[in-house]
Amino acid sequence: MLETMPKTVAASTPPMLLARAAMAQVGCEALLVYNSDPHLSEYLPERWKAREWLSGFPASAGIVALTATRAALFVDSRYLVLAEQAMAGRGIEVHLIGPADWSPYITWLEGHLAPGASVLTDGDVLAVAEHRQLDARLTAAGMELCTDADLFADIWHDRPAVPAKAAWLHAPAQAISSVQEKLARLREAMAAQSASHHFISALDDIAWLTNLRGGDIEHNPFFAAHLLVNRESAILFSPERIFDEAATAALQAAGVCVRPYNEAKAALAGLPEGAAILVDPKRITWGFRAAIPTACRIVEGTSPVTLAKRIKCAAEIDLFRQTMIEDGIALCRFQAEFEDGMARGESWSEWRVHERLTAMRARSPHFRGLSFHTSAAFGANAAIPHYGVARETALPIDRDGLLLIDSGGQYVGGTTDVCRVWAIGQPSAAMIGDATLAMRALIALSSAVFPAGYPGPLLDSIARAPLWAEGLNYFHGTGHGVGSYLGVHELPTLLSGRTVEPGMEYLPGIVTSIEPGVYRKGQWGVRHENIAVVIDAGSSEFGSFARFETLTLCPFDRRCLDIGSLARHEIAWLDAYHAEVRNTLAPRLEGRALQWLLDNTAPMKNG
Amino acid sequence: MLETMPKTVAASTPPMLLARAAMAQVGCEALLVYNSDPHLSEYLPERWKAREWLSGFPASAGIVALTATRAALFVDSRYLVLAEQAMAGRGIEVHLIGPADWSPYITWLEGHLAPGASVLTDGDVLAVAEHRQLDARLTAAGMELCTDADLFADIWHDRPAVPAKAAWLHAPAQAISSVQEKLARLREAMAAQSASHHFISALDDIAWLTNLRGGDIEHNPFFAAHLLVNRESAILFSPERIFDEAATAALQAAGVCVRPYNEAKAALAGLPEGAAILVDPKRITWGFRAAIPTACRIVEGTSPVTLAKRIKCAAEIDLFRQTMIEDGIALCRFQAEFEDGMARGESWSEWRVHERLTAMRARSPHFRGLSFHTSAAFGANAAIPHYGVARETALPIDRDGLLLIDSGGQYVGGTTDVCRVWAIGQPSAAMIGDATLAMRALIALSSAVFPAGYPGPLLDSIARAPLWAEGLNYFHGTGHGVGSYLGVHELPTLLSGRTVEPGMEYLPGIVTSIEPGVYRKGQWGVRHENIAVVIDAGSSEFGSFARFETLTLCPFDRRCLDIGSLARHEIAWLDAYHAEVRNTLAPRLEGRALQWLLDNTAPMKNG
Secondary structure, eight states: OOOOOOOOHHSSSOOHHHHHHHHHHHTTTTEEESOTTTOOOOOGGGOHHHHHHOOOOSSSEEEEEESOOEEEEOOOOGGGHHHHHTTTTTTTEEEEOSSSOHHHHHHHHHHOTTOOOEEOOOGGOOOOHHHHHHHHHHHHOOOEEEEEETTHHHHTOOOOOOOOOOEEEHHHHHSSSSSHHHHHHHHHHHHTTOOSSEEEOOHHHHHHHHTTEEESSBBOOOOOOEEEEESSEEEEEEOOOGBBBBHHHHHHHEEEEEOOOOGGHHHHHHHOTOOOOEEEEEESHHHHHTSSSSTTEEEEOOOOHHHHHHBBOOOHHHHHHHHHHHHHHHHHHHHHHHHHHHHHHHOHHHHHHHHHHHHHHHHHEEEEESSSSSSSEGGGGGSSSSSOOOOOOOOOOOOSSSEEEEEHHHHHHHEEOEEEEESOOOOHHHHHHHHHHHHHHHHHHOOOETTTEEEGGGGGGHHHHHHTTTTTOOOOOOBOOOOOOOOOTTTTTTTTOBBBOOTEEETBBEEEEOEEEEEETTTEEEOOEEEEEEEEEETTTTTEEEEEOOOOOOOOOOOGGGGGGSSSHHHHHHHHHHHHHHHHHHHHGHHHHHHHHHHHHHOOOOO | OOOOOOOOHHHSSHHHHHHHHHHHHHHOEEEEOOOTTTOSSSSGGGGGGGGHHHHHOSOOOOOOEEEESOOOEEEEEGGGHHHHHHHHHTOOOEOSSSSOOOOOOHHHHHHHTTEEEEEEOOOGGBHHHHHHHHHHHHHHHEEEEEOOOOOOOHHHHOOOOOOOOOOOEEEEEHHHHOOHHHHHHHHHHHHHTSSSSSEEEHHHHHHHTTTTEEESSSTTTOOEEEEEEESSSSEEOGGGGGGGGHHHHHHTTTEEEOOOOGGHHHHHTOOTTTOEEEEEEEESHHHHHSSOOOOOOEEEEEOOHHHHHOOOOHHHHHHHHHHHHHHHHHHHHHHHHHHHHHTTTTOOOOHHHHHHHHHHHHHHHTTTEESSSSSSEEEEGGSSSSSSOOOOTTTBBOEEEEEEEOOOOEEEEOEEEEEEEEEOOOOOOHHHHHHHHHHHHHHHHHHHEEEETGGGGGGHHHHHHHHHTTTTTOSSSSSOOOOOOOOSSSOOSSSOOOOOTTTTTOOTTTEEEOEEEEEEEEEEEEEEEEEEEEOOOOOOTTTEEEEEEEOOOOOGGGSSOOOOGGGGGHHHHHHHHHHHHHHHGGGGGOOHHHHHHHHHSOOOOOO
């Protein structure tokens, strides 16, 4: 529906002008650009960074709305300052998302467009719930929503292709179940819901189901694909060239055939009459959902793959334990090197911390990369919960205070995510007070018993209560699911939030982070984060109970804790944890790293 | 649409036969009878006990489904045994509601009717959400749902009339705000939602808004009415004769006119085109909602009256405090009399406990009746959370064990609800263990600090954690809102549940019960229940915080507690609570009751 723009004009023209020209050509009055891809990924491949290309704003969240005469960028509070700096002088207004208005871009469109106006957004990267809201509000305002065109297909001339890096077989020793077994279980679940087909766009679900890993997404071992499963076979829509011989053979053995990536939508559109297709409205975009013929029955529900993936079996948990040893060795080696260096008067920056810690992890033969961008945050930087260190802006670690290091690795045996705060010189009493209370929060939840399968959001207040008692709080989740060499944020497993959804049950086998913190804006921040697995805690006439077993193996810096204010059971928990860390890691360390481990895991008893 | 049955036939015919004859006459294959009224009341006036009239089953919950050849009663697990006993030999099957199937009556209809069948239920007593589910499922099964007839209007010949007992002005000294003020606030909230009208069926909302109380409902000082408010005036649909002169004058002064009760639906049907009517889908029945003309705009939302009513102002809370003194005096006097009598070898039954405790409450000039049926439960009866004592079946209190007394009063100044467990002879160590853990749960939540406005369901685990730690739990809510001389269960204020809804915010001014327990089926039960008000707990850079102030004034029986296993802060909480009870009640008691109070509130220190 969009005529191709003459390339000679386009190549040198600013993106906003190109977009407005294209808008005029297709006859829409406004364009809405989300930071999203057809897989609703957390990290976007370059191809779908249209919001960044159009506005120049690089952050991982933010929405642009564009009319013929105005442009606006909408960001949440985390990115407000950054956005105002980046957009200054570019003719793009900056507005805040929430809490006064969670959809200010719709309000903005309502205010700047007349009834009858047409708003274009790419349905292929639009979440179903977002489409529902957008459509309802624009329709109520007498406007029209168009979702069937990707304006950037024609105006973004050097647009990156769909990523097609190599994908490889995640070998059965780590993958535990075969693709055949996983498909059989999926088909049972489909049958229970009377579904003949299931369409999957979520890249972590596809990687898990196919026992394949890839390099298309930063920090996540995923590959770009959609998957259509029916009762007998499955079609993987993905660039064929990315699969090596072993992967191709494994797919064939499981009855999975590979078709070009861009044929997925047509395959949906070609579903036979009477097909009943299961789709997960949170894990499919509007464009793909809308492609399903009306003669098909749509069964909405959380994907059985999403639900199966979150429960790790005993063999997977053993792999996690081995992986935590490798991660723990790297953490100890790094910390010993860092503290020795600081003691010798070396000059360290946040960036060097990131580089050296990454190098220590890379010594493991099973390390495959970081699971997220390291947050090595000194002083006031640690008060920014999502602070990601950058070489150019990294602070020197050159005065008394706290160094917060939140980092994690992708290993063949599992994914890690750990946060500690380290004393630099002499932290203040107030810093130590915050770190101690956050430790009480960590211990409260880490040692809690709860009904097996209890929803994570309903457990959250157990962690927060010790902080609330002192008038403290933190404005991020207490924990998130963690994948087995998959995403470090594996939803729907969540320890926070105000809605309880299917898949949030904390059942034995759930692997989750626990990460309370305290942040003093412009001053300091503390967060203690472990990964834990939910294990059985026995049953009684009141049902089955569960509790957490901490998997992460890394000492806490007790110089940051006011041991005297901890309760006896809290000291006992810390001592037991440190004994476990020591006993597990000591046989695998030597020299300074071993000494550092022994120094930092000795029993405290009563301080 | 239903021809009147000849009365001579009907009067002597069993209700099920009458119903089937009427079903045949109107041409429907099945009848669904809910235990519900047009106000979705907790306690039903006799007029709407059609389920009981039809089936003979008297409990406060349960649904009957009837076809030409089969009949079934559907009850939740609380009533299963009772239902099976009551229905034996009556040709009515009994089925369980949940957890395998929460709508087994729909499944049953699907199984026993053919496509094309018509199912009748009275839309005027059908909750909107229930209608949505019923309609969707029956439509999917190819059946038709009819909701526009009340079959009982014609076949239930001695059916009680709409209740029309006297209603009276709840005088401003207790009512705090005038009806004018409340209507003005409501109209502001309506304007904020662009609503020209608001229709209210909830009897507690109407009683609160009109500052009237009535005697139409057992245990609740409500009167049968609907209310339609527009920008300038309001119409109260209620039997006119029930209002005395003062009430009538007050209504007139506030611009509220009274119309016959049965004109409410017609008034809705007659709303002018373009009217925007606010209705609360949880507090209006399907029949009334469906009466709204399609030319009107329906604004769905929690009623501003429901939201305003739940926040008690300082003067109301002072009235609650005074009321708790009156209730506490009655509780002490009763307990002294009971314990003296037992010591003298008197014969006491659960029923006598109920009678004497009620008599003690009745000595207060402000007492207006019980707020719910007393649960005086000895031994195994206390393991039934909803046990209501009856004269015929009351147990004698004649052996060692625990006596659980859950009771409450309606007073002009407020509504009370208190539960204590009392040692009879020597309770077992296991009983004491349960009572002690439930006490730790009560103290954990009663002393918690939390962000002001935090949703109650998300605070629940703070109470349960101490029980979970020992493999215990209870399967009822931890607390519910309590009205100011209104309902003892005032929703949506709730400390439990898996859905967080508007109106569940625990804000300063919220009055709530806190009532953890432990129940050993067939053995014993413990529950400690206080009423508490949410108060301000100061603010920090992390926001405003709140905590509970306990309002209930009644000692706990420390013979039921293992003081040695309590933590220091728990003993301190109990001692401080008992000091408060003693200091407040002692000046108002004399003789044996005073001595009993002093004996039972002395400091424990370390046991």
